[in-house]
Amino acid sequence: MTVLISSLVFRxxxxxxxxxxxxxxxxxxxxxxxxxxxxxxxxMRYGAIEGGRxxxxxxxxxxxxxxxxWDGRAKVVIPPGTFKLFPVIFSGPxxxxxxxVIKGTLLASTxxxxxxxxxxxxFRNIEQLTVAGGGTLDGQGSSxxxxxxxxxxxxxxxxxxSMTFDFVTNASVHHxxxxxxQNGHFKVHGCQKIDFGNIRISAPEDSPNTDGIKIGNxxxxxxxxxxxxxxxxCIGIVSGSQKIHISNVFCGPxxxxxxxxxxxHSYTEYxxxxxxxxxxxxxxxxxxxxIKTWARDSPKPLKASNxxxxxxxxxxxxxxxxxxxxxxxxxxxxxxxxxxNVQISDVTFRNIWGTSSSQEAVTLKCSKSKPCKNIVMExxxxxxxxxxxxxxxxxxxxxxxxxxxxxxxxxxx
Numbered sequence: 001m002t003v004l005i006s007s008l009v010f011r012x013x014x015x016x017x018x019x020x021x022x023x024x025x026x027x028x029x030x031x032x033x034x035x036x037x038x039x040x041x042x043x044m045r046y047g048a049i050e051g052g053r054x055x056x057x058x059x060x061x062x063x064x065x066x067x068x069x070w071d072g073r074a075k076v077v078i079p080p081g082t083f084k085l086f087p088v089i090f091s092g093p094x095x096x097x098x099x100x101v102i103k104g105t106l107l108a109s110t111x112x113x114x115x116x117x118x119x120x121x122x123f124r125n126i127e128q129l130t131v132a133g134g135g136t137l138d139g140q141g142s143s144x145x146x147x148x149x150x151x152x153x154x155x156x157x158x159x160x161x162s163m164t165f166d167f168v169t170n171a172s173v174h175h176x177x178x179x180x181x182q183n184g185h186f187k188v189h190g191c192q193k194i195d196f197g198n199i200r201i202s203a204p205e206d207s208p209n210t211d212g213i214k215i216g217n218x219x220x221x222x223x224x225x226x227x228x229x230x231x232x233x234c235i236g237i238v239s240g241s242q243k244i245h246i247s248n249v250f251c252g253p254x255x256x257x258x259x260x261x262x263x264x265h266s267y268t269e270y271x272x273x274x275x276x277x278x279x280x281x282x283x284x285x286x287x288x289x290x291i292k293t294w295a296r297d298s299p300k301p302l303k304a305s306n307x308x309x310x311x312x313x314x315x316x317x318x319x320x321x322x323x324x325x326x327x328x329x330x331x332x333x334x335x336x337x338x339x340x341n342v343q344i345s346d347v348t349f350r351n352i353w354g355t356s357s358s359q360e361a362v363t364l365k366c367s368k369s370k371p372c373k374n375i376v377m378e379x380x381x382x383x384x385x386x387x388x389x390x391x392x393x394x395x396x397x398x399x400x401x402x403x404x405x406x407x408x409x410x411x412x413x
Contacts, residue, residue: 038073038099041066043083050081052107057088068094075099078135082107087117087160092126102135108162108182110143120160120182129171137162141180141207148183148208154330158209159183165191174198184211185230191218199226205253207231212254215241217270224248233258234285239302240270247276252283256317260292261327262302263342271303281313284357288312288320289349292327293342297369300341307347314354316385321349323375323399325367340367346374353381361409362394375401381408 041063044050048059060078067074073096081104090100100123108120120139123129139162150156159182165171167190174197178185185201188194196213203210212228215221217240227250228234234251237244237259251257257277262269282288289309293302314320325340344366361382366372384392396412403411 038075038097039067039070040075040077041070042077042079044079048078048083050079050083050104052082052084054084055086055109056083057086060085061088061090064090064100067098068092070096072096073099075101077101078104078106078133080104084109085121086111086114087120087122089122089124090126091124094126097128097130098126099130099132101133102131102137102176103133105136105138108137108139108160110140115144115147115159115182116157117160118158119164119187121163122166123164123168124166125168126171127169129168131163131171131173132175134175135177137176137178137181137185139179139181139185141182141203141210144182145208150209161185161187163187164189165194167191169193171195172197176200177202179203180207181210183209184214184232186213188213188215188218188221191221193220194218194222196221196223197225201226201228201230203230205231211236212251214238215244217241219243221245226250228254230254237272237275238262239268239272241272241275243274245276247278247280249280250283251280252285252315254285256282256285256287256290258287258290258292259304259307260290261294262292262304263294263296263298263340267300269300269302271305273303273306275307276310277308277312278310281315282317282320282354283315284317286318287322288314288317289352290319290322290324291344291347292322292324293340293344293367295326295328295340297339298341301370302342303345304342305345305347308350309348309352310350312352314352314356314382316355316357318357319360319363320354320356320382321352321362321364321380323347323364323366323372325372326365339369341370342367343370344372347372348376348378349380350376350378352379355385356382356392357385359384359390359393360395361392362412364394364396364399364412366398368398371398371400373400375399375413377401377403377407377411377413379405379407380411381406383408
């Protein structure tokens with residue numbers, strides 16, 4: 001009997017010891033997963049089919065959902081190959097840091113049902129996200145651009161944007177290529193602290209509404225070491241954007257880097273401030289550095305302020321420096337009777353050089369009711385592309401500011 005009791009006690013002790021060891025090991029494994037290598041969720045394991053003919057949106061979504069549940073670092077991997085993908089939304093919140101690694105080519109659908117979506121690939125409500133991998137987004141835009149009638153139809157249905165980020169915080173988007181987007185390439189809305197780097201964006205010069213990166217209602221967005229060749233704004237900065245840092249960007253062809261348009265829907269718009277554009281090149285773009293506001297006496301005043309453009313090279317750019325507070329496409333407002341209600345202030349253009357393909361190298365047309373304030377022009381050298389052509393000029397309306405250094409054309413401030 002004594003031996004039997006001792007044996008039971010020993011077995012009970014051994015069971016409890018093993019249970020504690022397993023529990024501790026499981027906790028240690030979880031901790032290691034958080035600190036060490038991430039858990040990999042390869043889309044092929046969830047039914048993805050390579051080849052560019054089969055819709056893989058559900059397989060991708062299944063992989064994302066499983067990864068999002070993982071209590072640690074998780075990595076959704078798209079291997080080399082071509083994967084057709086209908087519009088899909090990758091939502092959070094997730095339990096751990098997420099990485100979406102694109103090594104292959106994602107091919108957008110051109111079917112009518114896919115074109116009815118606002119976006120192609122969307123990331124929403126996520127904290128700590130990385131999207132990278134060296135892969136490619138192929139929007140197949142050339143097959144559908146003819147359907148875009150937004151220039152003539154004010155109630156047009158926009159085609160899908162290739163990749164959007166909505167309410168994403170602490171993210172890094174790098175080493176990706178985006179070709180021939182159906183609409184814009186990348187869009188950022190309601191986000192904080194996103195870094196874009198080593199991105200290659202490409203679409204033909206005549207492709208409609210193919211903005212490179214569009215930012216709105218977002219805080220502390222950085223774009224660096226990026227090449228953008230497209231048919232619309234290389235970078236568009238709209239309502240509610242704050243602390244946007246852009247550096248080492250090549251833009252061209254395209255419509256340059258634009259702030260605005262602002263003031264067209266003022267009840268739902270917010271101020272823009274803290275925009276920094278440095279060490280960048282514009283080549284054969286329609287515009288270079290542009291701020292545009294609607295020529296409307298809107299009831300809600302707006303501000304665009306604390307903007308710095310510095311060390312910018314213009315190569316054969318049609319309108320290198322533009323402030324246009326008479327923006328009114330398709331004659332939708334009475335420019336003679338109304339004036340922009342957006343206050344532009346504290347804008348610096350410093351060390352801007354190169355060539356202008358038009359005679360008006362600097363155009364600052366500000367609001368009659370709210371003149372531009374504290375506009376600083378320092379060392380601007382923009383002669384005409386054709387050395388035998390007419391000298392470039394600068395035009396100023398309703399501008400208060402100062403000029404420093406040397407200027408070609410002579411400063412109008």
